[in-house]
Amino acid sequence: MGASVRLVSVQDAYDDLLQRTLSRIPCEFGRLIYLASTRDYNSGTYHHEGLAARFQADTARKALEIAHRQVFYAVSAYSLEELVSELEKYLQTSRENPEGFLRAWQKLEPYRVAIPLEANPTIARLFLSNIRLALAILRFRREGHPTHP
Amino acid sequence: MGISIAVSAAVVLFFAMVMWVKSALSAQDRSFATSESLNREGEFESGCPAEFVTQIFAKKDLEYVSALGSPQLKKFFEQERKSVSLFWVQQTSAQIRQIIRTHLRASRGSQDLEFATEAGILLRYGALQFLCGVLFVSIELAGPQSLQGLAARADAWAQRIREAQLGFQSAKETGRVHGV
Numbered sequence: 209m210g211a212s213v214r215l216v217s218v219q220d221a222y223d224d225l226l227q228r229t230l231s232r233i234p235c236e237f238g239r240l241i242y243l244a245s246t247r248d249y250n251s252g253t254y255h256h257e258g259l260a261a262r263f264q265a266d267t268a269r270k271a272l273e274i275a276h277r278q279v280f281y282a283v284s285a286y287s288l289e290e291l292v293s294e295l296e297k298y299l300q301t302s303r304e305n306p307e308g309f310l311r312a313w314q315k316l317e318p319y320r321v322a323i324p325l326e327a328n329p330t331i332a333r334l335f336l337s338n339i340r341l342a343l344a345i346l347r348f349r350r351e352g353h354p355t356h357p
Numbered sequence: 358m359g360i361s362i363a364v365s366a367a368v369v370l371f372f373a374m375v376m377w378v379k380s381a382l383s384a385q386d387r388s389f390a391t392s393e394s395l396n397r398e399g400e401f402e403s404g405c406p407a408e409f410v411t412q413i414f415a416k417k418d419l420e421y422v423s424a425l426g427s428p429q430l431k432k433f434f435e436q437e438r439k440s441v442s443l444f445w446v447q448q449t450s451a452q453i454r455q456i457i458r459t460h461l462r463a464s465r466g467s468q469d470l471e472f473a474t475e476a477g478i479l480l481r482y483g484a485l486q487f488l489c490g491v492l493f494v495s496i497e498l499a500g501p502q503s504l505q506g507l508a509a510r511a512d513a514w515a516q517r518i519r520e521a522q523l524g525f526q527s528a529k530e531t532g533r534v535h536g537v
Contacts, residue, residue: 285408288418288434330405330445334413337437345422348430 221263221271225256230275235297240283243276244322252325277324284335291342299346310347314340404452404519405445410512413442414505435500442501442508443493449515450489456522457482463529478521485514 233239246254254272255265263271286294299309313319319339323332412418422434460478464470488511495504 285412287412287421289421328405328409330413330441330448331409333441333444334409337441341422341434341437344430344433345425348425348427 217263217267218270218274221259221267222274224262225259225271225275228258229256230279234301235294236279236283237291237294237298238301240276240279240322241298241319243272243279246272247276247321249321273324277327280322280324280327280335281331284331284338286338288338288341288345291338292345295339295342295346306346306350310343310350314343314347404449404512404515407509407512407516410445410508411505413438413445414501414508416502416505419502438501439496442496442504445508446489446492446496446511449511450486453482453485453515453518456518460522460525463525467529478518481514481518481521485511485518488514 230239230242233242243254246256248255254269254276256268256272259268259271262268283291283294299306302309317336317340320336323335327335418438419431419434422431425431457478464475488507492504492507492511495507501508
């Protein structure tokens, strides 16, 4: 009984997260970066003030973890063409200077933090590789000549 | 002429196999740590989902990159995909090796083992390791895009071994070791 109640509340928290927060982010890649940003760098645990206030902190943490894993697998399953398009959308919504954005992302690889803690290692590799490729393609398109690290 | 080609091919194959063994050995320590962490979350048994294996070896992305008309980008793509596909082969091989080790350890304590079943598992394991070796060499030589069928077969065999081990474990837990 206790377990089913807990599952239902995690589902509620997950639905709430989708409706109130994630649906407002215009692209899946943006959702991934957002969810990864709710995770503490040191402890690896998730925290969302509003969600924790509406549900219990533990329930909110579980919902965030599930959502992060799902979005990560969805983005990792994209074809390269789809990923390039997603990354372009994300770049546009970030309102950063595109050249600066691409240079920073290629050098610093901040997208590494988007990988969930217990992700399948092969999928994590594929994700990182595809992002590197997508960045190189975007830069190639913008500059009109091939560049990659 | 024919002999020199055969000798050259044998030398290439030999060095490729040496590379496979070396990389498999160097990946061993890393894979133990990895599979340990995977085991905690239950992903050890499932491995990499088939849709991702298909994606790694698919031609679709290569066609997309080729259409961009940049030889450098194409080369970069080929390097990246080769690296990911070799990683998958090493992971699969190491994971199955560990499953077989676990299985052998568990089966030593069993009273009612079926010889045919055990022989079948070991035979499948040997065939899969050979297939991983072939895949490794082929990826090194030709890249992963032409090997989708072979990769799918290796993935299916690995999945059967995982399922067999899961069946063995659950049978052992219930006190019956049949039909593994």
